[in-house]
Amino acid sequence: MGTRDTIRTAVRHVVPPAGLTRALAVQAMVYAVGSGLFQAGSAVFFTRALGLSATQVGLGLSIAAGVSLLGTVPLGGLTDRYGPQRVWLAGLVLDAALFAAYPFVGGFAGFLAVVVTLAAVDAATGVARQVYSINALPPAERVTAMAYQRSSLNVGFGLGAVISGVVLAVDTMAAYRGMVWFIAAVFLVTALFVRRLPRLPEVARPAEPMSRLAVLRDRPFMAVSLLSGLLTAHQTLYLTVLPLWILSHTDAPKTVIAGLVLLNTILIVLLQVRASRGADNTSGAARASRRGALLIAGFCLVLPLSGVTRGGLTVVVLVAAATLLIVAELIESAGTWGLTATLPPAAQRGAYVGAFRLGTQLQYLIAPAGLTALGVATGGWGWYPTAALFVIIGLAVVPVVAWAERTPRLGEAAPEPAVGAATPVS
Known part of the structure; x- marks a missing residue:
């Protein structure tokens, strides 16, 4: 009975409950099959099928990231x-049309037009998808449903990667x-799937809606972002x-990299829902973000040990460091989902969720070069100031979130003070 109960509990944390939560998770998995397939096979497709150089591909993707x-x-x-459902649905149809057009792209200009348009569409649909989950x-x-979606996304990404392996093995234009x-x-x-999701009632908009860029003036919120x-x-x-650290500073076999990617996928599928507990309110989400930051710092302290160990011990250290980072990610x-679900006002949720994603976009611009320079190019000592940086971020995030929580969002009136009553969160 104990084993059966354990299995039942594990299944409950992987298979979403029936209803809207399951419907959202299923569409996430289906979408991720296509997205994961392209992520794994895009580089070869661009160079082999479209005849582009690596420089052209890199330039095009960088321009798309800027857009x-x-x-x-x-x-x-x-x-x-x-409305989120309408924008989400239109974005998916445009995505399908753009991917269907890929084989007919001629030269760099056509490639650039497609990837830039895809980037713009994905920016809109990414916000719409998240806002729909929050509103519905x-x-x-909300946070638990997003955790189920992320677990399902990883299943879909894995299936897409397997299919890409078959495509790359066949290696023909067809x-x-x-x-x-x-x-x-x-x-x-x-x-x-999205079209069959429940229609949501219209959210009341303010009489004088703010401009789409006005959210950038909300300093507490942008600090959280x-x-x-x-x-x-x-x-x-x-x-x-x-992976760069493993290749350049350890004696671990290259196959360890693939094993760690597989470990990441498995743990996210199995543990993401469990790890989301307590993050469904603003203060709980802030504490989750702080714990994540401190765990990233722990990874930065453990990983350098793999540069001085040998043989099997190196693999053990790498697995320990990777596990710390996976738990931090979970x-x-x-914490991020909790903050996006609670801080933005309902009437301006799309603009605010979009603004929240700016922080992640900024990370994509600076982190690859910055963290590689600190952690890898220094030979190892750079991991310690990197750990200190994440400790500082972790210590700052809770008070900054509290500042944002007690500050009314743009276009909202300041809440009336009430003795013994908590400030409602939209």
């Missing part, structure tokens, strides 16, 4: 104007064309910096 950064806030405002669910269920057309079909199927965005550097550390992600 995503600049467009996140104004494009997020589309959600407030037209009761406050107590296989690459079939890959992007299959991805287009996956996005259309996802659009059908910056700190939370910097904490998403766990992604860069795991996928970029850690907890920090829950």
Whole structure:
């Protein structure tokens, strides 16, 4: 009975409950099959099928990233104007059309047009998808539902990666064309899922809505966005910096890198829902972000040990460091969801969620080069100031979130003081 109960509990934390939470998780998994397939096979597709040079691919993707950064806030405002489900659905249909057009792209100019448009569409749909989940669910269920979606996303990414392996093994033009057309079909199927989700009532908008960029003047909120965005550097550390460290400063076999990626996927699928407990309110989300920051600092202190160990002990140290970083990712992600679910006002949620994502976009710009220079290029001593940096962020995030929580959002009236009553969170 004990074993059966353990299995039942494990399943409950992986398989979402019936209803809207499960529907959102299923669409996330379907979408991730296409997204994961392209992430794994895009570099070869661009160079082999489109005939682009590595320099052209890098330049195009960098320009697309800049468009995503600049467009996140104004494009997020589309959600407030037209509704999250409508923007989400339109974005998926546009994604499908753009991927279907990939095989007909001729030269760098055509490639640039497609990747830039995809970046703009993804900036809008990323906000709309998150706002829909927040608006459609009761406050107590929002973070848990996002955790189930992330668990399902990782399952889909894994399936997509497996399919990409088959495509790369076949290595023909027909296989690459079939890959992007299959991805287009996956996005259309996802659009059908989204179309069947419950319609949400219109959110009352203020009589004088603020401009789409006005949210950038909300200093407490933008400070939270910056700190939370910097904490998403766990992604860069795991996928970029850690492999570079293993290759250049340890005697571990290269296959360890693939094993650690697999470990990351498995633990996120199994533990993400458990790790989201307590992050469904603002203060709990802030504490989760702080714990995530301190765990990242712990990773930065443990990893350098693998540079002086040998043989099996090196692998043990790497697994220990990677596990610390995975747990940090699990907890920090829950903290981020809690903050995006509670701090933005309902009437301006699209613009605010878009602004919150700016911190993550900034991390993508500075973290790969900055953390590689500190952690890898220094030979190892740079991990210690890096750890100190994350400790400082962790200590700052709780008081900064408290500052944002007691400050009314733009366009909102300051709450009436009430003795013994908590300030309501929209």
